Amino acid sequence: MATSNELKFVAEAKVAAVVSDYKIAINAGANKSIEVDDIVALRREVEVHDPDTNESLGKVYFTRLRLRIDQVKEKMAIAVVTDREAGDDSWVPGKVRRFKMVTTDPFEEDSRTVLVVIGEAATVARPQSSSSSEPPF
Numbered sequence: 001m002a003t004s005n006e007l008k009f010v011a012e013a014k015v016a017a018v019v020s021d022y023k024i025a026i027n028a029g030a031n032k033s034i035e036v037d038d039i040v041a042l043r044r045e046v047e048v049h050d051p052d053t054n055e056s057l058g059k060v061y062f063t064r065l066r067l068r069i070d071q072v073k074e075k076m077a078i079a080v081v082t083d084r085e086a087g088d089d090s091w092v093p094g095k096v097r098r099f100k101m102v103t104t105d106p107f108e109e110d111s112r113t114v115l116v117v118i119g120e121a122a123t124v125a126r127p128q129s130s131s132s133s134e135p136p137f
Contacts, residue, residue, distance in 0.1 A: 007125035010038055013077075015120050021101040022081045026122050029073045034124055040067040040079040041123045042116065065100065065114045069124070079122075085112050 013028035028034050042065040048057045067079035084097040101113045109115040 006128045007039060008128050010034060010124040010126050013040075013122045013124055015042070015116055015118055015122055016076060017118065018102050018104050018116055019078060021103075022099055023070075024067065024079055024102060024116060024122075025076050026079060026124070027076060028124065029075050029077045031075050032124075034069060034072050034077045035126065036069055036072055037127070038069040038077075039082075039125050039127065040069060041065070041125070042067075042114075042120060043123060065102070065116070077124075083114075 011028050011032040011034060013026040013032065013034075015024050016027045017025040019025050024040075026034075026040065041063045043061045044064050045059050045061055047059050049055065050057055065081065066083050068082050069077050070080050071078040081099045081102060083100045085100055086097075098112070102116045103109065103113050104116060104118065106115055
């Protein structure tokens with residue numbers, strides 16, 4: 001039985017623009033098999049080094065922001081933020097956490113706003129109905 005966490009890799013892309021407080025454009029669209037409702041992840045890469053030898057032990061990736069494709073053009077797609085603000089008050093009846101916002105201004109980054117750099121990598125994946133693959137992020 002499939003779960004909502006099962007994703008299949010579709011394409012690598014880059015952030016082309018921040019089009020609103022909640023939307024970005026990526027430089028891949030129908031030309032890269034992107035479809036409406038595909039999932040986009042902006043990830044941070046960290047290289048880990050051995051503290052004794054300084055030898056690289058490899059890279060690890062952390063998802064900074066998740067978005068969902070809501071418009072697809074031939075060479076680009078628009079994705080809307082799906083991550084909500086962090087908080088421990090979700091137990092409060094009637095309390096709804098707001099979606100995170102995006103910005104290109106490093107001085108605006110805070111707990112509700114994620115800094116997005118034009119040209120940064122974006123991984124696109126598609127929700128699957130079978131349980132045949134590992135999530136790519």
